[in-house]
Amino acid sequence: MSALTCFKAYDIRGKLGEELNEDVAYRIGRAYGEFLKPKTIVVGGDVRLTSEALKLALANGLRDAGTNVLDIGMSGTEEIYFATFHLGIDGGIEVTASHNPMNYNGMKLVKENARPISGDTGLRDVQRLAETNEFAPVDESQRGSYEQISVMEAYIDHLMGYINFANFTKPMKLVINSGNGAAGHIIDEIEKRLKLANAPVSFIKVHHEANGNFPNGIPNPLLPECRKDTSDAVREHQADMGIAFDGDFDRCFLFDENADFIEGYYIVGLLAEAFLKKEAGAKIIHDPRLTWNTIDVVTKAGGIPVMSKTGHAFIKERMREEDAVYGGEMSAHHYFRDFAYCDSGMIPWLLVAELLAVKGETLSGLVSERMKAFPCSGEINYKVSDAKTVIAELKDKYLSSAIAEDNTDGISLDCQGWRFNVRTSNTEPLLRLNVETEGNTEALSKILKEIDSVIKASTV
Secondary structure, rough: OOOOOOOOOOEEEEEOOOOOOOOHHHHHHHHHHHHHHOOEEEEOOOOOOOOHHHHHHHHHHHHOOOEEEEEEEEEEHHHHHHHHHOOOOEEEEOOOOOOOOOOEEEEEEEEEOEEEHHHHHHHHHHHHHHHOOOOOOOOOOHHOOOEEEEOOOHHHHHHOOOOOOHHHHOEEEEEOOOOOOOOOOHHHHHHHHHHHOOOOEEEEEEEEOOOOOOOOOOOOOOOOOOHHHHHHHHHHHHHEEEEEEOOOOOOOOOOOOOOEEEEHHHHHHHHHHHHHHHHOOOOOEOOOOHHHHHHHHHHHOOOEEEEOOOOOHHHHHHHHOOOOEEEEEEEEEEEEHHHHHOOOOHHHHHHHHHHHHHHOOHHHHHHHHHHHHHOOOOOOOOOOHHHHHHHHHHHHHHHHHEEHHHHEEEEEEEEEEEEEEEEOOOOOOOEEEEEEOOOOHHHHHHHHHHHHHHHHHHHO
């Protein structure tokens, strides 16, 4: 039995050839089918050059396990989520490596109602069966069927249900950078709906065509070096907002009318406030990395802020437990109760565009006061050999002056006028740091330098 190193904490991701290939994809499909025994599964794949072949191998494994396979073709991850809960079927698998390098691919797995399958909810069991690779001979009479379908119309209908076309009364210009990923075909369909409704919204499309060679680089706008094309287009076209997606568009990143990148943290507060105006007293889920702005906004709007461990599986589980209307992570993952508690990269920008239209304000105007009230560092990553030692050093230095300590995810220390969270990555060998202050950018800079020196001294 050989170990399959492509199985990670939340999903499947690995280097092509050595870690993930068509044989491994078949075994994953067969193992999923044998373990969960689903009647019908939906599959899809992103634009990567290997996604189609891996998806078909996966489908063959599912079919050999007796599972009927519905194939929605080239798609983003949230289209699989939608198809699973909309069709009322037993699960779904998206073949995607999102923002990982060219020589990677992977899979995201869900079961009924688009509930995530991760380490402790079945992924380890699927891994064990795939690694053992001791499947019974295929019974041709019990083999599952294969059908290509489309849920596009229903999916677009669902997206349009989050906004009111009548609110778009003045011309609005949006730059949309699909990063040559899977988002472009959805943007085209949304554009058609807006035109049919006579909503005066125009799109400037950047890197729009799906292209698995990613001629303009891997789409990952979380990295500053991947933001220039969107910013440049906002300036050139004097747009009201810029929107950039990652490869499977489960995250969207926003730029204001000045072409400045807006940290996902402040968008969480903006969307939370919007939902609370529609549903007073609702619960809002947030992650522990940056919290003060979200807690402040939600509390003042009469909502209930609830902290969850970072990561989509944890957030979705907590949202279901609390029946929260919305959940947001500073990493630009936004979750919606009406989307089966799943994350979507399309719903957030539609809601923000509607907010701009309703309030008659600019995006910078909507978030600038919050950014001044709680300036933050954004996430800073460190490659360290011994993360536990570094975290212990930081705790030792700052715990005595801390007002509060939280260990929901890594360690969070609230000090007088500032706080920080430091945690190990769930998906990469990195230490992740986030710092925020109460309205003091000078203190933020000073604290960052101090923490940086502690981390670097601990890794010598």
